[in-house]
Amino acid sequence: MRLTLVAALGGLLFGYDTAVISGAVGSIDTVFIDPLHLSETWRNTLSGLTVSSALFGCVLGSVIAGGIADRYGRRTGLIVAAILFLLSAIGTAVPEAGLQPLGSTGLPALIAFNLYRLLCGAGIGVASMLSPLYIAEIAPKERRGQLVSLYQMAIVVGIVTVYFVNWLIARGGDAAWLDHIGWRLMLGSESLPAMLFLALLAGVPDTPRWLMLRGREAEALRVLQRVAGAVQAPQILSEIGASLKATAAPRLLGYGWTVILVGLALSVFQQLVGINAVLYYAPLMFRNLGAGSDSALLQTVVIGAANMLSTLIAIYAVDHLGRKPLLIVGAAAMALPMLLLGYLFSVHSQGGAALFCVLVYIVGFAMSWGPVVWVMLSEIFPGAIRGKAMAVVVAAQWITNLAVSWSFKVLDGNSFLNQWLNHGFAYYLYGLMSVLAGLFVWRCVPETAGHSLESIQGLWTRGGPRAAAPPAARAHDWA
Structure with missing residues (x-):
């Protein structure tokens, strides 16, 4: 169960990252897009692309996740997702850092913001594939459906949590404060669950099925003994090995x-x-x-x-x-x-x-x-x-x-x-x-x-x- 909860944190960050932008949309328009003095059509187009830019990263992340998972392991892929979440949280909070003085607005900061949102989307894409995959490969069949379903619950919890966080931050000041500081706190708040996810992943093993795919039978047996018990572990290991030889x-x-x-x-x-x-x-x-x-x-x-x-x-x-x-x-x-x-x-x-x-x-x-x-x-x-x-x-x-x-x-x-x-x-x-x-x-x-x-x-x-x-x-x- 502990391993499932750790992997499900990828779903919580999925939900958190997806919904965090909702509280900052107005401020992002004010800070980055309005100073460009665009026509109404182009302003709305750019605003919509900025809000949805993470979705492009989601496609990219889900594409690369398979190669990472097969070559380096399910756990390593989740670590990559946690790092992407952390980098995107910090980057979207201060997108102008390293390009312009802090507090600067305009096109360079907006481009950087969208690039960091792409990183955020890539993290979502990787986690959306690997979190349920990890849980399924580590769970007993009698509870596999329930445990993988916890991933969807974690997504919903992440969405509800960030709505509450955004609401609390918005209560910290007036509209001017929100446009100056509040939106940064909203986007940067994701760094806390991202760091927790990264820290907890350091203590979990990879799945026995991936270990068997890489020929690491002794490690796979140790993981199975940990999650299934010493009695069942050898039989399960034999079944996994037989299935991998089928092709x-x-x-x-x-x-x-x-x-x-x-x-x-x-x-x-x-x-x-x-x-x-x-x-x-x-x-x-x-x-x-x-x-x-x-x-x-x-x-x-x-x-x-x-x-x-x-x-x-x-x-x-x-x-x-x-x-x-x-x-x-x-x-x-x-x-x-x-x-x-x-x-x-x-x-x-x-x-x-x-x-x-x-x-x-x-x-x-x-x-x-x-x-x-x-x-x-x-x-x-x-x-x-x-x-x-x-x-x-x-x-x-x-x-x-x-x-x-x-x-x-x-x-x-x-x-x-x-x-x-x-x-x-x-x-x-x-x-x-x-x-x-x-x-x-x-x-x-x-x-x-x-x-x-x-x-x-x-x-x-x-x-x-x-x-x-x-x-x-x-x-x-x-x-």
């Missing part, structure tokens, strides 16, 4: 296209259902429905609370009910409220019905596609290609995230669509994607609950997912 060359397509396509589809659908558009633009959505600014922000807080509580449900249910049922039920729980929300927009309906739809949607996502997809991605790939495959599918996830986040503003602001559906088109689209996601899981995704990582590998070598034995038939397997 002569650990090529990405060594097990065929099917497993890669399943992983890609899970990653892409997790974003196409629209979760980040809903979370990023919830205040705008409620204002479009007629709510005032204060009411919109309050409703957003309610959404955050629902997200956290529903993730707790997933942590309990993922190993008891299985991955596949949760994903199918969750898809239905997202599709219906999104389709209804699109209708409410199209008929200019206001009031509590819209908030209810969003809450049901958030509950559906948080108890299923949020945590369960990370569980599935960390366990469906055979050990010999797990690092490479996760790098590909997580990069695809970040690219889709970026596309959905950008396209929402385009769809929501399109005058033709708004004359037709009054801001409702995007929500109809997310509802349709949720339906397709559920159908895909029903037809194409195997159940992995109760299987060891080594037995899951057999799903792709003995006739595909439909050849899977039920979990009870593999009760002797561990992790």
Whole structure:
């Protein structure tokens, strides 16, 4: 459990880094962009790119994470992520350091700020791949789903924590103080959890599966004895060794296209259902429905609370009910409220019905596609290609995230669509994607609950997912 909590800190920093910029957006515009005296279009474009610049780094980080994980180890990759988090926290707090006198504004400092945000995104990309991978490779099969789900909970906790930190900092002075000092404290505050993450990683081992991949059998046995006990450790070591010998060359397509396509589809659908558009633009959505600014922000807080509580449900249910049922039920729980929300927009309906739809949607996502997809991605790939495959599918996830986040503003602001559906088109689209996601899981995704990582590998070598034995038939397997 201790090793899981340490690795899950990567998820907390993921959430913290993603949301910390929200409290500093106004100050960043004032300090860096307004002095450039741009036209309204270019000002908004540059502001949007600055806020979302970390997403480009996320794609880069997830791409390089696979090579780092396979060559240098899962633990080393997490250390790299912690260092990137730390450097980005310090750099974004004082981006002009080394270029201009402290307190300087303008283009050089803005360029440096965006470069540091790219580092931040790279850290998120590395951690988003390696934290669930590390947990899956170190956890017993009976609790693997729960423990990997803690990663998603850590992301939510990181988001809620930084909202609270930003609120406390903002209370420290007026708007002028916030533009001068406050935004720096917000962005620099991430250095504290980053240093804690880096310090704790010094005391954790690498995973036994990576150690076996590198031929370090004695070290792998010691780690297994530590996490599984002296009695089970030799049997588990033998199973890992046998699974690694199943393919002569650990090529990405060594097990065929099917497993890669399943992983890609899970990653892409997790974003196409629209979760980040809903979370990023919830205040705008409620204002479009007629709510005032204060009411919109309050409703957003309610959404955050629902997200956290529903993730707790997933942590309990993922190993008891299985991955596949949760994903199918969750898809239905997202599709219906999104389709209804699109209708409410199209008929200019206001009031509590819209908030209810969003809450049901958030509950559906948080108890299923949020945590369960990370569980599935960390366990469906055979050990010999797990690092490479996760790098590909997580990069695809970040690219889709970026596309959905950008396209929402385009769809929501399109005058033709708004004359037709009054801001409702995007929500109809997310509802349709949720339906397709559920159908895909029903037809194409195997159940992995109760299987060891080594037995899951057999799903792709003995006739595909439909050849899977039920979990009870593999009760002797561990992790």
